[in-house]
Amino acid sequence: MSTDTKPDLNIDRSIGDFRYDVAYEFDAGLGLTARTIDYICDVKKDPDWIRKFRQDALKKFESMPMPTHWASPDLNNIVFENIRYYLSQGTQAKRSWDEVPEDVKRTFERLGIPEQERKFLAGVEAQFDSEAAYSNIKAAVGEQGVIFVGSTEGLHKHPEIFRKWFGKVIPTGDNKFSALNSAVFSGGSFIYIPPGVKVKHPLQAYFRINAENFGQFERTLIIADEGSEVMYMEGCTAPKFETATLHSAVVELVALKGAKIQYITVQNWSPNVFNLVTKRGLAHEDAEIKWIDCNIGSRLTMKYPGVIMKERGARGEVVSIALSGDGQHQDTGAKMIHAADDTTSNIISKSISLGKGRATYRGLVQIGRHLKGCKNNTECDALLINTDSRTDTYPAITVHGKENACQHEASVSKISAEQIFYMQQRGIPKAAAMSLAVNGFVNDLVQQFPMEYSVELKRLIDLEMEGSVG
Amino acid sequence: MSTILMEKDLETGVWPEWFDQSGAIQEYESAPRPTRKDEAWRFANISALDLSQFQAAPAPSNEGRLITASSGLEKFSAKMVFANNTLIHEEAPQLPNEVLFLPLEVAAREHAALFRKYFMAQPVELGSHKFAALHKGKVTSGAFLHVPANTEVALPVEIFHWVEGAHSSVFPHTLIICGENSRVTVVDRFQSADGLKAFACGVNDLHLAPGARLTYVAVQDWSRDSLAFHLNSTIVDAQATSTALTANFGGGFLRGESLSRLVGEGSRSEMYSINPVEGTREIDQRTLQDHLAPNATSDLLYLNALDDASRTIFSGLIKVQPGAHGTDAYQKVRNLILSDEADPNSMPGLEILNDEVRCSHGATNGPISNEELFYLQARGIPRETGCRLIVNGFFNALLQKIADPALRDYLEGLLAKRLVLGGTPQK
Numbered sequence: 016m017s018t019d020t021k022p023d024l025n026i027d028r029s030i031g032d033f034r035y036d037v038a039y040e041f042d043a044g045l046g047l048t049a050r051t052i053d054y055i056c057d058v059k060k061d062p063d064w065i066r067k068f069r070q071d072a073l074k075k076f077e078s079m080p081m082p083t084h085w086a087s088p089d090l091n092n093i094v095f096e097n098i099r100y101y102l103s104q105g106t107q108a109k110r111s112w113d114e115v116p117e118d119v120k121r122t123f124e125r126l127g128i129p130e131q132e133r134k135f136l137a138g139v140e141a142q143f144d145s146e147a148a149y150s151n152i153k154a155a156v157g158e159q160g161v162i163f164v165g166s167t168e169g170l171h172k173h174p175e176i177f178r179k180w181f182g183k184v185i186p187t188g189d190n191k192f193s194a195l196n197s198a199v200f201s202g203g204s205f206i207y208i209p210p211g212v213k214v215k216h217p218l219q220a221y222f223r224i225n226a227e228n229f230g231q232f233e234r235t236l237i238i239a240d241e242g243s244e245v246m247y248m249e250g251c252t253a254p255k256f257e258t259a260t261l262h263s264a265v266v267e268l269v270a271l272k273g274a275k276i277q278y279i280t281v282q283n284w285s286p287n288v289f290n291l292v293t294k295r296g297l298a299h300e301d302a303e304i305k306w307i308d309c310n311i312g313s314r315l316t317m318k319y320p321g322v323i324m325k326e327r328g329a330r331g332e333v334v335s336i337a338l339s340g341d342g343q344h345q346d347t348g349a350k351m352i353h354a355a356d357d358t359t360s361n362i363i364s365k366s367i368s369l370g371k372g373r374a375t376y377r378g379l380v381q382i383g384r385h386l387k388g389c390k391n392n393t394e395c396d397a398l399l400i401n402t403d404s405r406t407d408t409y410p411a412i413t414v415h416g417k418e419n420a421c422q423h424e425a426s427v428s429k430i431s432a433e434q435i436f437y438m439q440q441r442g443i444p445k446a447a448a449m450s451l452a453v454n455g456f457v458n459d460l461v462q463q464f465p466m467e468y469s470v471e472l473k474r475l476i477d478l479e480m481e482g483s484v485g
Numbered sequence: 486m487s488t489i490l491m492e493k494d495l496e497t498g499v500w501p502e503w504f505d506q507s508g509a510i511q512e513y514e515s516a517p518r519p520t521r522k523d524e525a526w527r528f529a530n531i532s533a534l535d536l537s538q539f540q541a542a543p544a545p546s547n548e549g550r551l552i553t554a555s556s557g558l559e560k561f562s563a564k565m566v567f568a569n570n571t572l573i574h575e576e577a578p579q580l581p582n583e584v585l586f587l588p589l590e591v592a593a594r595e596h597a598a599l600f601r602k603y604f605m606a607q608p609v610e611l612g613s614h615k616f617a618a619l620h621k622g623k624v625t626s627g628a629f630l631h632v633p634a635n636t637e638v639a640l641p642v643e644i645f646h647w648v649e650g651a652h653s654s655v656f657p658h659t660l661i662i663c664g665e666n667s668r669v670t671v672v673d674r675f676q677s678a679d680g681l682k683a684f685a686c687g688v689n690d691l692h693l694a695p696g697a698r699l700t701y702v703a704v705q706d707w708s709r710d711s712l713a714f715h716l717n718s719t720i721v722d723a724q725a726t727s728t729a730l731t732a733n734f735g736g737g738f739l740r741g742e743s744l745s746r747l748v749g750e751g752s753r754s755e756m757y758s759i760n761p762v763e764g765t766r767e768i769d770q771r772t773l774q775d776h777l778a779p780n781a782t783s784d785l786l787y788l789n790a791l792d793d794a795s796r797t798i799f800s801g802l803i804k805v806q807p808g809a810h811g812t813d814a815y816q817k818v819r820n821l822i823l824s825d826e827a828d829p830n831s832m833p834g835l836e837i838l839n840d841e842v843r844c845s846h847g848a849t850n851g852p853i854s855n856e857e858l859f860y861l862q863a864r865g866i867p868r869e870t871g872c873r874l875i876v877n878g879f880f881n882a883l884l885q886k887i888a889d890p891a892l893r894d895y896l897e898g899l900l901a902k903r904l905v906l907g908g909t910p911q912k
Contacts, residue, residue, distance in 0.1 A: 085524050383826055399840035403807070408835040409525070414850035415829075417822045421850040423833065429840045 022315040046096040047121065047193055049073060052198060055101045057348040059167055059201065063354075064178075072187045072197035079191040087344055089315050093289055100199040100232070100262055127331075139297035156214060161245075162207040163218055166234045169205025172226035176207055180238055184267040184323070185296045192317075193293040196232045205234030208243040208274070217246040217279070217465055235266040239274035239302075246277040248465065261289045262313075268296035268304055270329075275303045283312035286342055290316040290319035297351070298322055298329035298358075304333040307463055309472060311479065312344045319377060321350030324358035331360040336457050336472075337481055339372030339404075348409075353419075357388040365457050369479070378410040380421060395425040398456050400449070413461040431455075494600035495802035499590040499625055501597065509622035514613035514752060525612030528798045528830040529769050530706040533712060533738040542569035542653035545828065550676055558895050562640035568624045568647040568678070570655055573727065581639050584669075585905040587641065589627035589658055599631060603662050604691050607718040611771040612743040616714045620656050620686045621737035624782070627658025630671065634664035634694070641670040641700075641892060646708065648677035657687040663725070670700040670889060675715075676737065685713040693725035695749055700887065701729045704899060709766060719756075725750025730757040730887065732896070733768055734853035734903045741770040747809075749779035758787040758882045761903060762827075770818075772801040780811035787818045788883055790876045793829035800832040803844055810841035820850045821879050823872065873904050880904075 044051070052073055056066040076331040081090050156163065162173060168175050193257045209212060239245050262284060270276045276296065285288055290313040296304035306320035322331025331348035351360035366374035376395045391414070397406035406427055414421040438448035453463070454476055461469045492706040500506065519534065545551060545568035552574045553568045563577035563586050572588050575754045578588060585596065593600045609617035646657040659673050673689060685707055693699055707713050713736045721727050733739055745754040760768050774783040789797040797816040820829035831848040853875050861871035880900055887893045 084522060115569075134775070297731045304580070384828075397835075399837065399842070402810075402840050403838075404840055406835065408829070408833075408846070410833060410848065412831040412850065413528070413829065414820070414847050415827065416825045417827070417852040419822075419850070420826075420852075421848075423831070423848040425833075425835060425846050426842040428841055429834060429836050429842075 017345065021201075023459065025365075038181045042459045045099060047073070047098070047100050047199065049098055050227050055199060057199065058101070059114045060171075062170075062174075065170065068182065071192050075193035076190045076191060076198055079188070079194060082191060084171055086317060087315055087346060089344065090289075093261055122479060129380050137451055150339075156218075159212045159214070160209040161214060162205065164204050164205050164237065166200065168201040169236065173205070173207065177205060177236065178240060179266065180269050181236055182267075182332040184269060184295050185293050189293060190438070192263045192291040193265050196234060196263050196293070198264065200232045200234035202231070203235040204237070204247075205235070206237040206245065208239045208248065209239040211242045212240075213244040214246070217248045217291070219248045230263070233264045235264070235274060236269075237267070237278070238269045239271060239276050239295075241271045241310075243271040244275040246279065246465070248279045248468065249281075260287060261291070264292045266292070266294040270296060270298045270304050271300035272300045273302060274299075275305075277305045279305065279464060280309065281472060282308075282310045282316065285312060286314050288313045290318065292318040294318065294320040296320075296322045296331070298324050298326075298331060300326035301328040302326075304328040305334070306349070308347065309336045309464070311338045311476075313345075314342065315344045315346065317346045319348040319350050321352065321379075322360060323352045323354060324360065324477055325354050327355045329355060329358045330415070331358075332465055333362045334362070334460055334461050335362075335364040337364075337366040338376050338476060339366065339368045339374040340479055341370035341372060344373045344375065346375040346377060348375075348379075350379040351381070351391055352379075353382040353386060353389045353391070356386050358386075359389075359390045361391070361394040363460060364397075365398070365433070365460055366406060367398075367400065367453055367456065368406050369396045369400035371401075371403045373405040373407070374405040375409065377426070378412075378423075380410070380412045382414040382416060382419045382421065382422070385413040386416050389416070389419040391421040393423040396427070396456075397427045398452075399427065399429050446480065450477050454481055487874050495740070503597075503601075504593060504683070506622050507596075510617045511888065512623055513615055513618035515831040516618060517701065518615070519612060520745070521524060523612065525771065525800075527800070527832070527868070530767055530796070535612070535899065536684065539652045539654045539712075541657055542648065542701075543650050544680075545571060545573060545647070545649055548573045551647050551649075553889075554676075557643045557645070558641055559780045560891065564643040564645070566645045567626060567628075567657065569649055569653060570643060572626055575801070580642070581636055581638060583633050583636055584638060585629065585631040587629045589629045589660065590625065592629035592660075596631070596800045596902040599662065600629070603690065605688060605689065605690065606662060607720065607744065607746070609716055609718075609742065611744060611773060612717055613714055613740060613742055616686055616740075617688065617716055619712075620658070620688050620716070623654070623686070624656040624658050624688075627660065629660050630669070630698075631662045632664055632669045634666060635856045638667075638669040639799060640760065641672050641889070643774055644671065644673045644698050646673070646675050646687070648676075648683040648711075650683070651681045653681075653682065653853045654684040654686070657685065659689040661689075661691045661699065661701065661761045663693045663699050666696035667694070670892065671702070671792065672892070674703070674829075675703070675705040675707055675735075677706065677711065678707045682710045682737070683707060683713060685715075686825040687714065688716045691719040691727060691729065693719070693721045693727050693752075695723040695725055696805065697722070697725040699725075699727050700889065700892075701727070702887070703729075703897065704896075705731065705733045705735060705739070706903075707735040708737075709735055711735065712737060713739045715739070715741045716803045719754060720744070720746050720748060721752040721754050721781075724751045725749065726753040726755075728755040728757075729884065730759070730883070732759040732900070734761065734899075735888070736768070736886045737766055739766075739768045741768070743770070744773045744775065745783055746775045746777065748777050749781070750778045751780050752778060753878045754784075756785040757781070757883050757886055759883055759900070760787070760789045760797060761876065761880070762789065762797060763792035765794050765796075767796040769798040770800070771815045772799075774801070774803045774814055776803070776805045776809040776812045776814060779809055781809065782813040783815070785791065785816040786883060788821070788880055789818070789819040789829060790823060790879060791829055792822070792823040794826040794828070796828040796830070798830045798832075799848075800834070801846070803846065805839050805842050805844065807838045809837055812839065812842040812844065814844045814892075816846040818848045820848075821876065822850060822852050856875050870906075873877045873906055876905060877901060877904050
């Protein structure tokens with residue numbers, strides 16, 4: 016491509032780029048100490064074992080070094096003492112739409128949740144800052160015995176299921192940021208699907224950040240019991256702020272025998288957000304866990320959804336799309352841990368770097384000793400739009416056993432001048448032609464998203480591409 | 486501190502005053518030891534790096550036997566034989582007069598300007614900086630080859646490095662400087678005289694001026710329990726082509742680092758490696774294809790066949806710098822897995838800072854196909870032999886990248902011998 020293209024990310028972020036003043040009822044103040052943890056526990060009326068869990072996690076967090084020996088040194092720009100670790104308007108999730116405060120409703124209406132999408136979705140769990148501000152499960156889903164509540168409510172009302180799996184897929188000390196989340200988590204969803212229940216409609220939650228210098232630490236735990244199926248969708252948009260904010264979630268999935276979980280994320284944080292997320296699923300016999308992950312926003316995203324295939328016949332899949340513009344670093348990837356015979360996994364990752372954006376794929380594939388019939392396939396493709404764009408690929412593959420197979424392939428390319436010329440010949444403006452080519456590059460993956468997401472995704476890509484060609 | 490450092494050097498004063506060995510030793514001692522937390526040592530068995538059991542190598546006991554054993558290619562242009570860091574034999578039956586083929590320390594004294602320009606000129610970036618300093622601090626000799634511009638050396642140059650005695654330490658060094666449009670082929674062989682455990686810490690640096698062509702083959706056959714470092718850097722200028730093939734037949738723990746820096750437009754670097762591993766041997770290879778200039782090509786293919794509880798680590802990186810448009814870079818590691826206990830680790834990496842590139846990399850892991858084995862068994866070839874034939878075929882494909890037919894035949898012979906084709910397997 017010619018060098019006359021000028022990357023410019025001053026795109027129209029009409030979705031999500033707004034903010035209302037909100038009077039916070041509970042505010043833990045700046046910084047993080049043992050007292051902050053006690054404050055959060057008191058406000059949330061946490062049981063003692065959670066208080067201990069949080070305090071232990073804080074010690075872990077403080078003792079662990081920043082992972083900058085392999086990760087971006089940009090992490091050092093996070094000033095932990097300038098972050099608010101807990102904010103809430105109240106600790107109870109709202110029961111009905113009428114109870115949701117007017118100004119909060121306005122924010123959600125701008126996001127288009129209630130009117131257009133409520134009909135479509137089985138349940139809406141909209142997280143406003145750190146507590147669920149609105150929670151409504153369609154009667155039909157509730158009748159099937161599906162539990163879809165905030166993590167705090169889950170922990171209080173369903174301790175027998177919650178405690179069994181909480182922190183089991185992602186231990187506190189997995190990494191520095193999972194430890195941080197374990198110390199200060201609030202919000203997020205707790206979902207339990209009873210045996211044999213197939214949830215027809217996707218369950219959906221919106222996460223937003225709405226306070227400057229405020230970290231959001233939601234914690235999601237989804238348990239799909241034997242033979243059940245569920246699709247969970249998480250979409251993020253956030254207002255623009257002047258100073259960096261931190262988002263550090265932990266998401267744990269448990270698929271019991273024969274269950275299927277699909278977890279879909281569209282991440283479009285504003286370009287000052289550090290998005291450092293740990294996501295992992297545990298797949299039992301013949302269970303299937305699929306992560307569909309799309310990263311468009313944020314300053315630095317570090318996210319490597321993983322699947323531990325614990326029992327025979329389990330299957331893991333990660334489909335990942337990353338779009339990285341000026342000042343952005345999408346450091347994404349996947350982890351596949353094969354721990355039983357006949358387990359299979361698939362990773363497909365496509366990234367687009369434009370302007371001075373940097374997209375990184377980091378992968379881990381492990382097939383344990385004495386296993387047979389395991390297969391992994393990994394494909395990573397990167398598309399570079401401008402001369403300053405950057406892409407990296409860092410896979411690590413350890414495959415034991417002579418009855419297993421694994422292949423990894425990656426390629427890097429750019430949009431061909433011929434393609435653009437062809438479209439321009441036919442009267443399509445250059446910028447639109449670039450957009451078309453990029454959409455073509457990710458098209459096969461976008462089609463795996465539910466319809467309304469793929470529409471939104473296509474629009475987001477168009478928006479990002481606007482102004483990236485001169 | 487290891488005992489290697491406590492020993493007095495066998496020879497003192499081989500080097501000119503400016504060659505600062507004590508400074509290098511200080512650097513070695515002050516550099517931190519690798520830890521498992523270092524990305525450059527990820528997956529590596531750090532505990533294997535215990536140098537305390539090794540000592541300075543004694544004078545070689547039977548030079549005549551080693552010189553006789555140093556018979557390689559039928560036709561060669563020149564040969565040097567080193568045993569325990571000492572030059573014991575040299576001959577140059579077919580070497581053009583203008584070519585300098587000298588012991589390293591002689592080159593340092595007689596061609597100081599040239600030597601200082603090229604000797605360990607590249608910083609060691611792939612993790613073994615500490616051990617490169619040890620090498621510089623302990624090296625006493627080695628081979629220095631300078632082929633002037635427009636000179637063609639028709640027959641290969643051969644270098645043998647022997648190690649002898651239990652726990653001996655050797656520091657082999659090969660420095661090759663190819664002038665503009667020159668051509669040369671070098672075969673470096675690393676051998677154990679007695680199969681005893683030893684320590685080798687070698688450096689080989691290849692410099693190619695514009696238009697030069699170099700074929701460099703290293704066949705490493707230290708004893709199967711030795712600890713070895715082989716640190717390589719290759720600098721390729723415009724329109725020059727380097728073909729480097731490393732066969733690692735021996736070594737208990739081998740750390741190989743290969744850096745190819747493409748500094749001139751249209752340069753080309755080929756990096757190939759053949760690694761049959763068995764027992765509990767570990768081969769740890771780190772590579773970098775560093776593209777600084779436009780329209781350059783690099784091609785890397787590493788083949789590992791793992792039997793028993795052996796381990797391999799491949800960590801490769803293609804780095805395309807901002808100015809290097811038109812880059813064409815490939816990187817592939819293939820692991821043939823022959824046992825359930827084998828432990829192959831692959832980290833094929835890319836860092837691309839330019840949009841005008843064609844880059845791809847891949848890593849595959851797989852067993853011998855049952856169809857292929859069945860085909861051979863149906864023709865009366867026992868399973869065990871069939872496996873070895875298939876492994877031989879797996880590696881042999883890479884030897885076909887060597888253009889010189891005599892050299893190719895020679896390497897095919899070494900490979901077949903290593904895989905004990907037609908005999909009983911050596912474990």
